[in-house]
Amino acid sequence: MDDRLSRAAFERARTVTPGGVNSPVRAFLAVGGSPRFIARAHGPYLYDVDGNELVDLICSWGPMLLGHAHPGVLEAVNQAAAHGTSYGAPTLAEVDLAAAIIERAPVEQVRLVNSGTEATMSVLRLARGITGRDMVVKFAGCYHGHVDALLAAAGSGVATLALPGTPGVTAATTADTLVLSYNDRAGVREAFARYGDRIAAVITEAAAGNMGVIPPAVEDGIGFNAFLAQICHDHGALFVSDEVMTGFRITRAGQYGIDGVVPDLMTFGKVMGGGFPAAAFAGRTDLMQHLAPVGGVYQAGTLSGNPVATAAGLATLDLATPQVYAHIDRISQTLRAEVTAALAAAGVPHVVQAAGNLFSVFFVSGVDRVPDYATAAGQSTQTYAAFFHAMLDQGVYLPPSAYEGWFLSAAHDDGAMERIVSALPTAARAAARAQSVLEGTR
Ligand SMILES: Cc1ncc(COP(=O)(O)O)c(C=O)c1O
Structure with missing residues (x-):
């Protein structure tokens, strides 16, 4: 597959942008090779600058639930833009978008922001402001955007005070972050036993999707999220569910649609912006009332509730009918079976592993389940890289990292599915060759 124009674009991009990209995973560092530069997209397909048509299994990392350039979304966007692109004053559409979120998720009030990162950053400030406590619990391998306090290195199963995960984040910033192992209830109990009166909030991905897909485990009939909500309440802490990735995607109501756990506060993004920069944090009225201008916790944004982004989000949620979710569920199930075979x-x-219709493939040996980051980190990223490139050579664009979910859309029709399914045997054989080379070098 010819990628000369993409390579030339990457060369040029690297001179003007660090690493040639505006978000690191796009650079293909985890799989090697040169990233494709995208010229346009339609339905389930991306078209790169060399003219290659690629079946898209990223869907912009979640937002494009309806596929690319959906006519209903485009019409809403064009109409909104024709009326002016930003006012810095309230609009009716913002109220409608908040209401659409409230209709699907267990929240009473919504504050719109511009990115998932902004949502989680703001929700932590709110949780700390409400409780008057400093500490926050997060789980290793859960990504909540590049919020300083949440970019903390993985701890062990016991409560360890986190070290900064990246230069530029100070030890002081993460000193109040506890990093625990996902699905590890003993670790959570121990953290609360030790720091219970200092913990403001536990934040978790509603179902983990940023270390591969790891659903919250059910033990003795109680899911991990229900367990977290209970232990938070027992200690006067707030339970924050981050549904930026899962919200309105893995089911109509996200992970809440699967386990029914009602968090104190939630974050949303991706699908609710319809491919534009829009996100939100939300929760019970008594908690959200702590935000300015009603309460004392300050939060603001020049472009928050931007009319074009709001129109795209509203149109996407309107068009995301039960049939859309039924279709994505069905093709997700087919694809999981085909990949496995x-x-x-x-x-x-x-x-x-799957959470609703979102799934990922772990190239791990000797385990039949991946419950946490430590297990996920045992996978062979080289095997994934071989699989990834063999798929790409056949016109299928998988996430360029072994730690990401595969995103489908309502636009993935029989033709797109056939393209993916027929590429799988060749890619599986490429993965097998990479695996045997690795085993030979062990
Ligand atoms: C669960 C979760 N939270 C927060 C974020 C951050 O969102 P954004 O990239 O819009 O800042 C992401 C992004 O992938 C995410 O998956």
Whole structure:
């Protein structure tokens, strides 16, 4: 597949932008090779600058639930833009978008922001402001955007005070962040036993999707989210569910649609912006009333509730009917079965995990389940890289990292699915070859 124009674009991009990209994973560092520069997208397809048509399994990392350039979304966007692109004053559409979120998720009030990062940053400030406490619990491998306090290195199963995960984040910033192992209830109990009166909030991805897909585990009939909500309440802390990735995507009501756990506060993004920069944090009225201008916790934004982004989000939620979710559920199930069959036929050890319609493939050996980051980190990223490139060579664009979910859309029709399914055996054999090279060098 010719990618000369993409390579030339990458060369040029690297001279004007660090690493040539505006978000690190786009640079293909985790899989090697040169990233494709995208010229346009339609339905389930991306078209790169060399003219290659690629079936898109990223969907902009979640937002494009309806596929690219959906006519209903485009019409809403064009109409909104024709009326002016930003006012810095309230609009009716913002109220409608908040109401649409409230209709699907267990929240009473919504504050719109511009990115998932802004949502989680603001929700932590709010939780700390409400409780008057400093500490925040997060889980290793859960990504909540590049919020300083949440970019903390993974701790062990016990409560360890986190070290900064990146230069530029000071030890003081993360000193109040506890990093625990996902799905590890003993670790959470221990953290609360030790720091219970200092913990403002536990923040978790509603279902983990940024270390591969790891659903909250159910033990003795109680899901991990229900367990977290209870232990928070027992200690006067707030339970914050980050549904930026899962919200309005993995089901109509996100992970809440699966486990029914009502958090104190929630964050949303991606789908609710319809491919534009829009996100939100939300929760019970008594908690949200602590925000300015009603309460004392300050939060603001020049472009918050931007009319074009709001129109795109509203149109997307309107058009995301039960049929849309039923279609994505069905093709997700088909694809999981096909991936499993192809990898099994090629003898490649792996685990496929899903939360609703979002799934990922872990190239792990010797385990039949991946419950946490430590297990996910045991996967062979080289095997994934071989699989990824073999798919790309056949016109299928998977996430360029083994730690990401595969995103489908309502626009993935029989033709797109056929393209993916027919590429799988070759990619599975490429993965098998990479695996045997690795085993030979061990
Ligand atoms: C669960 C979760 N929270 C927050 C974020 C941050 O969102 P954004 O990239 O819009 O800042 C992401 C982004 O992938 C996410 O997956």
